[in-house]
Each structure stands twice: as C-alpha cells, then as structure tokens.
Amino acid sequence: MSSPSLRRRRGWLRHSLPFWLLLPTILVLLITQVYPAFYTIWLSLQTRQPDGWEYVGFKNYTRLFGLGQFAESVGHTIVFLIGFVLVTLVLGFGIALLLNRKLRLSGLYITLLYIPWVVADIIAGLVWRLLVVPDYGLLSGITQNPAIFPPNGLSILTAVPPQPWFGDFPFPPAPAMTYLIVASAWRALPFITLLLLAAIQTIPSEVLESSRIDGARGWQTVRFIMLPLMLPTLIVALFSLTLSGMNGVGMVFSLTGGGPGTSTEVLSYLLYSTGWTQREFGRAGALAMLIAVVNWLLIVGTLRVSRTDEGRGGEGNV
Amino acid sequence: MFKQIQQLRLRRQTHSTQRATPFFGRRMAERWLFNAVLTAICLVMLLPIATTVLISFKREQDVVRKPPVILPCDTPTSRFDPTACRWATEGYARVLAPKSTGAWPLGFTLTGNLLRTYIPNTLLYATSASFLVVGLAGMAGYAVSRYRFPGRRLLMTSILAITGIPLLTNLLALYQLGVDLRKAQIPFYDDRLYIVLVYIGFFLPLSVWIAKGFFDAIPRELEEAAFIDGCSPIGALWRIIMPLAQPGLMSIFLLTFVNVWNEFIAGYLLLAKNEFKPAMFGLYDFLSQNIINFQVISAACVLIALPVIILFLFTRSIFFRAMVEGALKG
Numbered sequence: 001m002s003s004p005s006l007r008r009r010r011g012w013l014r015h016s017l018p019f020w021l022l023l024p025t026i027l028v029l030l031i032t033q034v035y036p037a038f039y040t041i042w043l044s045l046q047t048r049q050p051d052g053w054e055y056v057g058f059k060n061y062t063r064l065f066g067l068g069q070f071a072e073s074v075g076h077t078i079v080f081l082i083g084f085v086l087v088t089l090v091l092g093f094g095i096a097l098l099l100n101r102k103l104r105l106s107g108l109y110i111t112l113l114y115i116p117w118v119v120a121d122i123i124a125g126l127v128w129r130l131l132v133v134p135d136y137g138l139l140s141g142i143t144q145n146p147a148i149f150p151p152n153g154l155s156i157l158t159a160v161p162p163q164p165w166f167g168d169f170p171f172p173p174a175p176a177m178t179y180l181i182v183a184s185a186w187r188a189l190p191f192i193t194l195l196l197l198a199a200i201q202t203i204p205s206e207v208l209e210s211s212r213i214d215g216a217r218g219w220q221t222v223r224f225i226m227l228p229l230m231l232p233t234l235i236v237a238l239f240s241l242t243l244s245g246m247n248g249v250g251m252v253f254s255l256t257g258g259g260p261g262t263s264t265e266v267l268s269y270l271l272y273s274t275g276w277t278q279r280e281f282g283r284a285g286a287l288a289m290l291i292a293v294v295n296w297l298l299i300v301g302t303l304r305v306s307r308t309d310e311g312r313g314g315e316g317n318v
Numbered sequence: 319m320f321k322q323i324q325q326l327r328l329r330r331q332t333h334s335t336q337r338a339t340p341f342f343g344r345r346m347a348e349r350w351l352f353n354a355v356l357t358a359i360c361l362v363m364l365l366p367i368a369t370t371v372l373i374s375f376k377r378e379q380d381v382v383r384k385p386p387v388i389l390p391c392d393t394p395t396s397r398f399d400p401t402a403c404r405w406a407t408e409g410y411a412r413v414l415a416p417k418s419t420g421a422w423p424l425g426f427t428l429t430g431n432l433l434r435t436y437i438p439n440t441l442l443y444a445t446s447a448s449f450l451v452v453g454l455a456g457m458a459g460y461a462v463s464r465y466r467f468p469g470r471r472l473l474m475t476s477i478l479a480i481t482g483i484p485l486l487t488n489l490l491a492l493y494q495l496g497v498d499l500r501k502a503q504i505p506f507y508d509d510r511l512y513i514v515l516v517y518i519g520f521f522l523p524l525s526v527w528i529a530k531g532f533f534d535a536i537p538r539e540l541e542e543a544a545f546i547d548g549c550s551p552i553g554a555l556w557r558i559i560m561p562l563a564q565p566g567l568m569s570i571f572l573l574t575f576v577n578v579w580n581e582f583i584a585g586y587l588l589l590a591k592n593e594f595k596p597a598m599f600g601l602y603d604f605l606s607q608n609i610i611n612f613q614v615i616s617a618a619c620v621l622i623a624l625p626v627i628i629l630f631l632f633t634r635s636i637f638f639r640a641m642v643e644g645a646l647k648g
Contacts (some may be wrong), residue, residue: 017552022461023574028454028515028518029519029523032488032518033483036487036488036495040491078463098359103352103353109360111634112360112364115367116363118623119367119626120580120598123580123598123619123622126615128599130370130373131365131366136384138369138388141386151350188362247486250598253582268486275489281494288489289488295484296460299481299483300479
C-alpha cells in the first residue's frame, strides 16, 4: 500500500499525537500558572529598590509576621471561614435533603435556587449592600432594630467592633463581617446544595431500604446512614468552600471594602491592599506564598479524600 | 458518574409512575409542607435579586425613604394604591445615557460607557476565552482519555493541583509580567490578548478534567470501527468523537463563559487602559461615582447580570451536568 518509510512516519505521528494534542495546554499552563508560582517565590525574597530588586532572604516574611495587621487579618479570615463554611454546609445539606423528596416541582426549585451562583461575586456583594445599607436598605429596618439585635442593632457601618471574648481574636465578629458571611454563603449555597444532592442521590436505594426495614426513622437515617456515606463529598465540599472563601476578594471589594476600619480585612483583601494600594510587592509576594501554601494543603487534602472515594473534587470557583 | 445520573433519572421516573396513584392523609400533607418550605427558601434566596430589580425601577426619592418601602405605590391617603405606582427608568437612563440623534431606527443612540465599551469588551473576552478553552481542553482531554503514555497520571494530577491555585495567588506575577510585556513593545501585543491568555490559563485545568470525563464516557469501540474503515486518528476525532462529545464541550464553553463574564479582580488589575476594561470594572466605576444613587447602581447590576442569568435559564441542564462532572467525578 505505502512504502515502509511512509508507514513509519505515519506510525510516528500516531505515537506522538497525544503529545501534540497536549502541547498547547501545557504551554498555556506553564505561562499562566507555573511561571507565576515560581515568580512569586522569587518575589517574596526580594525588595524593591530605586534601581531594581534586592535579595533580602526571609525578611519579607519576618516583617509580615511582625505586622499587627497580619495577625488581625488572620483572625478575621478564621472567623469568616468558620462562619461561611458552617452556614453554607448546614443550610446546603438541609436544602439538599428537602430537594431529595422528589417533589413534582423539584426541577423548578433547583433552577431558582441556582440563580445566585450565576451572579458575579462583585454584584452579589452590591446586591446585599443594597439590602442592608443603613436606613434605606430593605432589611435595615430589622437589622438596625435594637430589640431584635441587642444592644445597638447590626449596622454594616459600625466601626467599633464588639468586645472580643478571647484576647485579640475578633470574635464575636463585627456586623459587617456577619453580612460578609451571609452574603458569601448566599452565593456559594446553590453549588454546595447541588453537590450534596448529587451525593445523596448516589446512595444506593437498597441501603436506605434496609435501614428502613431495620427501623431507622427520619433523623436516624440521616445521622447513621446518609452522613457516613456522604462523608467524602462533605469533605470535598468543606475544602472547596474553604478554598473559595480564602481566595475570594470580589465580595469584600463590593460589600465592605475591607472596612469599616479593618473589621472585614481578610487575608485575600490584605494581599490586594499590600500589593496594589501600598505597592509593597515583596511583602505581598510573601503573603501570596502563605496563601498558596494553605491552598496547596487544601488541594492535597481534597485529592487524598477523592482518591479513597474514587471520585474527584477541587472545584476552584464556587 | 454518567451511569449514576442515568440510574437516578430511571429511579426518578419509576418513582413518578408509582406516585401516579393519588393518596391523601399524612403523606399528602407532608408533600404540601415540603413544597411550602422549598417555596419559602426559593423566595428568600431570590429576595436580594428581586430587591435590586425593584430598586432599579424606582425614583431617587423613593430609594432614599426612611423607612424603606418595598413598592413605591403608597399615596398620602392609602398605603397601597396600584394606580399611583411611581415606576421610573431613571437608573437605566443614567447607565445607558441615551442621546437623541433622530437617526433611524430608534431615534437615539446609547452613549453610556457600560454598553458601549465595557460589556462589548467582556463579551469579546468571554467568547474568545471560552472557544479557546473548549479547543485546548478538548484536545488535551481526548489525548489523556484515549492514549496510554508515560507520565499521564502525573500530568493529570498536576493539572488537578493547578486547578486549585486561585487567580489571586498568581496575580502579582501576572501583573508584573503584564507590565514587562507592555514595556517590551512587542508588535501586535495589547492587553486584550494577555487577559484572554490569563483567563484561558485560569479556567483550562478544570475544563481538561471535565473534558476527559466526557471522553471517557464515549465507547472506544466506535473509534476502533472507524480505524478499521481506514479513518486516521484525527479524522476519527473530528468525525466520530467530536459530534458525540459536543454536549460535554458545550458545557465547558458555558461554564467558562459565565466564569469569565463574572471575573473582576484580574480584569481590574491587569488591564491598564480603561477602554479595554470589562463590565465588572464598569460596575466598580459606577460604584465609585454614584455611591448615593442606588437606583443607578442597581440598574447597572441588572444590566450586567441579566445576560448571564438568561443564558443560565436556557441552558441549565448543560450547566448542571458540567457542575456535577467537574465536582464529583467518579
């Protein structure tokens, strides 16, 4: 049919085809993901001088750790993450259980519930700001009422944070932080609900059937059958929520702008303000590295869980 | 995952046939209760959006009322009078800035920056990034799904590890790279190419995984039959696999489109010129100018969010498939 050399060339093409198919993807990822990672490591060890960069070792890190702003920001991030993850997981699981009832309108409910996820984070922040803006917001009549939220009501502009319970740790959170948690949970809830619903629906019906025959009812089924079987998905959801909560900055931007004062300055916002407001690139690089290490730990955690489950997680953009 | 979803659908169908026999009493009451609770949850979830839409149609006097009113329909004599509603499009008018020109067909042109500059920019970035992501992810996903080569597993794991690195961590480096590229004065270069590249790089890893999942679900025998009939690998990819993979690629396209449309921080920081900035920056711009005029801000929000919401409502099943595929691959 064809000469041996041509056949050999065809064979070569056939063997190297996967390489050519993968090459563009690998190149793009090298430029936009791998190179920036190494650049950030380099940047975190430099400081900007009038005539270029100077190597300063770990000085950026030690300076960063010495900043009161950093410690405070870590506190804010922890409070935010715990509130955000808890609220979203609990509500998401509850709604998923309700949706699992296979009502005739389930499809409509899922569609309606999903709309907040399609709304951009910066718009979601604005939308919530319009709801709770002092005096004029639709909810501000409720949230500013001292009888409902003692002692002074929750105003998004309250600059004086409440008296902390544990030393400097910012708990209980400032009103603005509460709003940030609620608004972020509102936007992440649809995705988590759908994720958990999918997990509930993959529980074999035989298992639920036999548990019912064994006499498990309502809450018992949830507690002893569903939760253990869904544990991998719950952990994936937990990690992906933490990841998106750690790194989301749009909501902070449009809802509170880090304020009032510094009461909603989470690490991601601190990175933005260090890098682009104060233009301290070296210190911002050190901060970016810290965030990256936490992200990386979360990703490794997700991978390990998914591997044992033969599944996969790590949706980066909840 | 697909098989599971199909099984679910089957299960759901059998369930609904069982349900065809009506029964009353406790089960019925329970169903009503669940419906009521879910309706309430949907209303609460949609409340913020509904409020924004309402505010966007109010006049300034009604927006800054204390206490706030939900519908601007009250008169001095009655609390609610549907004939006296004061709806207004003042907010939209300020965003779109129509200027009358007398020219056909509308007699006016819209001169607002949002519609003239920012939304077309976003449309350009989102469309081009989505097309390229679909192309690249399709190729890469196919290669990984169909060929066994050394380092395949490692490659997929590292792509997955990259998935999780958020844009924020890389932004410092990407910003410096952008500044250097701008200084280097490469011909043909402008920030738009760069931002599209950044968006592609950011949304590609997840898409590769989704694409691999979709290709894995296509039986290999189809291609083998094509090879036996004398089709080349690329021919088989184009003629046999691509049509079958189309729904999956479509969902990657939509997911990337919405993600790029909604992205703010990269567009805000990496683009230097205002004429290249995306819609989310336009919104931020309004925010910094009109902090008091809520009806203007909400009109801008509605105009920017509406296209994506409509897109989502028409393509929701494709969306859900991609979400589940991306989140829970098994």
